[in-house]
Amino acid sequence: MGTIWPDALPSSKGPKYKAVAETIRGAIDGGSLTEGTKLPPVRELAYQLGITPGTVARAYTVLTDEGLLEAGVGRGTFVAPPKTSLLDDVWARQTEPPKTHNVSLFSPRLIDVGQVAAIKDAVRQVAEADPWLFLNYPTRDAYKPVRQAVVDWLSDLPLGSLGPEDIVLTHGGQNGLCVVFQAVLRGPRPVVLVEDLSYAGFRRAAELMRAEVVGIEMDQYGIVPEALDAAARQHGAQLLCVSPEVQNPTGGHTPLFRRKEIVDVAKRHDLQILEDDCYRMGEARAPSFRALAPERGWHVSSISKTLTPALRVGFAIAPQGRSTDLRRAAEYGYFGLAQPLAELTRILLTDPRTPELARKIRQSMAEYVRVAVNALGGFDLNWDPEVPFVWLKLPSGWRAAAFCRAAEGQGVQIRSADEFALRDGRAPHAVRIAMNGHVSLEAFEGAMMRLRSLLDNPPEQISV
Incomplete structure (x- = not known):
């Protein structure tokens, strides 16, 4: 630890335990303290820095709670191996493109442009x-x-x-x-x-x-x-x-x-x-x-x-x-x-970054709309580059429920017009297709092409 604090604790306006914790944290991030390195005992480091043992103990506790350090009873305090937090795992799963052929287009899903x-x-x-x-x-x-x-x-x-x-x-x-x-x-x-x-x-x-x-x-x-x-x-x-x-x-x-x-x-x-x-x-x-x-x-x-x-x-x-x-x-x-x-x-x-993030999200979702229009624009399609879904009126030969079932059979989940009609109301033969920024543009385009293939080949007998 002498290479981290050659003389004394760096001056700081805040509590001394935070300065100790920040110095150790910086040494870990910078590679001066590597995984498995044993830190000095509390009293030894306190004496070296001219502070109380309680201050050092509190800094060690803060870093242990963060997962940067780990303490073993009777062994001392060591630099912990890198750990991924539960929150990081959740976000990684949300932003990682699905590996399967199935693509859910039930509800819009935003791409991560930095908002995470x-x-x-x-x-x-x-x-x-x-x-x-x-x-x-x-x-x-x-x-x-x-x-x-x-x-x-x-x-x-x-x-x-x-x-x-x-x-x-x-x-x-x-x-x-x-x-x-x-x-x-x-x-x-x-x-x-x-x-x-x-x-x-x-x-x-x-x-x-x-x-x-x-x-x-x-x-x-x-x-x-x-x-x-x-x-x-x-x-x-x-x-x-x-x-x-x-x-x-x-x-x-x-x-x-x-x-x-x-x-x-x-x-x-x-x-x-x-x-x-x-x-x-x-x-x-x-x-x-x-x-x-x-x-x-x-x-x-x-x-x-x-x-x-x-x-x-x-x-x-x-x-x-x-x-x-x-x-x-x-x-x-x-x-x-x-x-x-x-x-x-x-x-x-x-956050001053947020307006630009919102603009980038709109821009990225417009790319998905563009892909959908390129694939399905030959049909009766209502779309807008700043709306995260398109509305498709089905060609002759297709009913909404049957088309949704056929699409699901091709790994694409979409919403039938029936889901938006009143119980005693009549729904048109149409579907809503939402943009999914959680899959790559290539995977999304593949889903659109599967839908277009279905539209080009309606069943010989109309099913309901």
Whole structure:
């Protein structure tokens, strides 16, 4: 150890045990201390450095907990062999391309462009945070810096007037939908309106609230205003659920003129409007319903399609004057996000690297969309380079269920239009194909070519 500290402990403003630990850590990283090297006894090193034995013992304990050192009873303290943490194993499995022929295209999976390293850095910072972060119940004041980080993160969106008090942190977008449902719906059997083809999470949230779900006719611009007006009048609905930026599953977009027509109907029938914005990866193309109707527009978003779905972090935003209702629903339901997770979210959203990471994720996912379009563009395909899935209307001879079964037989898992239709609704013969950044572009292209082969060769007899 004399070659590491030729004279004395390097000067440091922090606790001396941290200086000892950092010096040993640096020696291990630099190769001066190799695996199996025995460190001096605590009292010997303390005497050499002119510090207390307790300081050295604490440094050894810190490094042992990190896995850099290992102690044997009666033998001393040694440099441990390199170890991979459980967290590293999990991330490695998530980012390592599958070795099998099977490719799941059920849900979008983001490629790692550096966000894993940023999340690991954030986890380390949380681990070094004030110990009280790990001991206290969440409080509104404790969440304020996180909510402000969310406001800044969403600052380029046309959401209308927005402050930290309007934000509620949720466990992903689905939890955000449920919190809004709880804040809005009243009575024993409320009615919720959704698009004829829509995200199944709307229906699941409604079932939890014992609400009836009614589908509304759609055209190429989204919900048909006349059909919405008739349904609202007939059913006395309380809430309309829409995805105007990226309609799930068709990938369509509701332009501004249609959004204004929908707002007019909602005002006539006192409908609240819940906008699910979780699938948008690029810039918004029109003002949100919260901006167009500040008194009735609810907004739900998350980082699942922009950074990672693993953290399960989402944001629910109340209309003007309804923040208390939204916050009460969250506090009564789950008290709030775990404080360590909230702090990790704040660090990640304020990391100067994060906007560029989000841009690179969009860019990389667009490459997968390009491959899908090159393979399937000869068919009736709806796509957008900043939407992580494509919508394929099947050619004559194929039914959605049969095509999905045939695709699975070829090692490709996709979603049928039936999964997005109401139980008593009719679904078109179409499928949703999500981008999977966990497999190489070559493997993804292979999956697309297998789908194209099926499309080129429909069965002689139509099966259902």
